[in-house]
Amino acid sequence: MTNYGLVIDQERCIGCQACAVSCKQENNVPMGQFWNRVLTEGGDKIDTPSGGYPEDGGSGSLDMQYQPTACQHCENAPCVKVCPVNATYTRDDGIVEIDYDKCIGCRYCMAACPYNARVFNWDEPEQMPEEGTGDVAARPQGVVEKCTFCSHRVDEGLDPACVVNCPADARIFGDLDDEGSTVSKYINEYETDQLLEDRGTDPKTHYISGEMSPGRPQTSDKMESELDDVSPWSDGTEDVPSDADGSDSSDSGGSHHSIEGDADPHVPAVGSGGDD
C-alpha cells in the first residue's frame, strides 16, 4: 500500500516562504487564508531570532529556525474521526482530504485539529486574479478547506507544489510504506520529530532538525516513484544520506533521468496548475 508522507528538513529551510506562496497559487487558496504557513521558531515576530547579540556584553545566543506548517496528514486524524458526515476522509494512499460537496460547515474538524491546519470560508472566497491561478476544485462559502498534499498533482505522478518549488530542497515527498523511498530513509537516518507527538495523532509529516540531510534528491516535478530509475539513493545503502558528495551526483543523476522521461520537467502537465 502507498502511504504518502512528507519530510521537512528544518536545517535546510531558509524561510523564504516559497512553499507557502506556491501552495496558495497552486490551490487557489482564498485571500486572507493560508493552507501552508512558514512559522518562525525564535522571537515574537516572523523572521526574528530569540536570544541576544554577541556584542556589548550580550549573551550571543541568537537562535532562529523555521517550521513550515500545513496539514500533517495524521494517521490517527482527529478531524476524520469527528466529521459527522464523512466529508473529511483518509484516502487509500494516506492523504487526508475533504469532499467539498459534502462538508456541512460545522467546523468540528477545526476544533479537533491540534495544528490549526484548517481554514473556513467565512464569506465568498476571493482569489486574485478572480479566476485563480491553480486548477483545483472550487470551494464555496461555508465549507472548511485545507492542504491536500496537492492530491490533484500526486494523482498525475507529480510532487506537491510546495515540494518542487522549495529552492532549498528542504521538502521531500514520498511513500512511507516503501522502505527504499527517500522519506523512509531520512526518517530512519536522521533525527526527526512530528509536531505535538504527545497528542497521539501520528502525523505523516516529519521534521528533520539537528543534522542537515542532503535534501530532496531529484529536481524533477515528478515524484520519486515516477522517475524511470529510482534515484541512486536506493542502491547506495547506508552511506548515502550522510554523504554530501553523493547528494550532488545523485541530484544530477535524478535530473538526468527525469529529462529522459519528460521533455520538460519544469512545465507540469496540463491541469496541474500554473505555478511556473
Added chain:
Amino acid sequence: MAADSSRIAIPAFGTKGKLWLGLLATFMVAGLAAWGYQLTTGLVATGMRNVFSWGLYIMMFVLFVGLSAGGLIISSAPKFFHSHRYEGFARLGVLVSLACITVAGLLILPDIGRPERLYQFFTSPDFRSPMVWDFGIVILYGVLNLWYLWLLTRRDLAARGSRLALGIADTDAGRDRDRTLMFWTAALALPTAVALHSVTGWIFATQIGRGDWFSPLVAPVFIAKALVSGLGLLLVVSVLADRLTNYEVDREELTSLGKILGVFLALHVVYLLAAERLPHAWANHFEFWAITGSFLIGESVYFWLWTVVGGAVPLVMLMIPSLRKRVSVIFTASLLAVFGTMFEGIRLVFTGYEVANIDLPPGISVGGEYAGITTDIWATAGAYTPTLVEVAVTLGIVAFGALIVTLGLKYVPIQQVDGQYVTDGGTQERQ
C-alpha cells in the same frame, strides 16, 4: 371524567399577555432577519474566525441542552419510582424541557456553514463522530419530551374536548393504561437524559487539540450542570407562572426542590470543580500556597461569574433554612444558578480556543474580511466577541422557546387540580 380535574394556566391572553406575545414575535422576526443576513453574507457576519471557530451558538447550545434536563428529570424520576413527589411540577417541567431542547437543536442551524446539507447526517453519517450521536439523541430527546407531555395531558385534553387530544377518549381504562405508559416512558427518559448530557460533553471531551476539553470529567460535569441549570430554570419558570398565570406552585414542593438545587450546586460547583482542578494545581506547582492558590483562583472573569455569582452565592442562599423558605430567595438563587451555568459553557469554549497549540509567529490565518494588502490576517491566539447578528439570532431562537412555554400554558392543562388520577391511584391532596 370531569373537565375540572385539570387547569389551564392561561385561559385567555390579556393585554399583558398580548404584549408579551408581541415582544416574542418581535425577537423572532429580528432573529430570522439576522439569520437571513448571515446566510447571504456567510459566517463572516459572526465574531468567529479560524482560530476561534465556535462561538455564541455553541455556547448557548451547551447551555440549553443542560437546561432541558431539569424538567424531564423532575417529572420522570418520581414516576419511575412510583412516587407522587413533585407532581405539581411534572407537566410544566416537561414543557420547559421540550422548549429548551428545541432551542438547543435550532441553535445548531445558524452555526452550520451550509445548513441545506444537513440531510448528510442521514445519508452519510460517520458513527465515530460524537456529533452524529448528539444529533440523534437531541432529536430523540425532543420527540420523547413531546410524547411525554402529550401522554401526561392527553386525557385531560380529551376531557376538555381539545383537538390536541388527537381523538383519544377520556376513560378510566385509558387513564390506567397511560399510567403504565408513563412509567415506561420515564424508564426510557432517564437514561436518554443521561446520554444526552454525556454525549454533548463528549463532543468536547474527546478532543486532544483543545486544552481542558480533553478531560474524562467533562461528561459527569455536564450531567451535574444539567441538574443545576435544568432544575434552576424549572423553579424560575414555575415561580413566574405562579405570579403571572393561574398556575399555582406548591410552596412545600418548591422549598424542597430548592433544597435539592442546593445539593446539586454543591456537587457541581464545589465537588466536581475541585476534583477537576486539584490534580492540575498540584502537579503544576511546588509550594503549598502556590498549589492552593492555583486550585482556588480561576483564570478568567467567566470563572468567577460561574463559581461565585452562579455557584457560591445561590448555594449559601439555599443552605440557610430560614432564607430558603422564601419564594423570592429560591427564585433569585435559581436565576443565579442558570446565569452561572451559562458562563460555564462560555468558559469551556474559551479555554479550548484561547490558546493555540502552535503559536509561533506569524500565527494562523484568521480568514474573512480580507480588505487588501494591509489586512492583518494573522493571529497567534484566539479572540472572540459575538456580533449583533449572533445575539439577534440567538435571542430570536430563545424567544421561540419562550413562545413554546407560553402556548403550552395556554393550550395544555398544565396543572392537575385533584390528585385522584395522578399516578397509580394516588389520592394526595393538592392545593
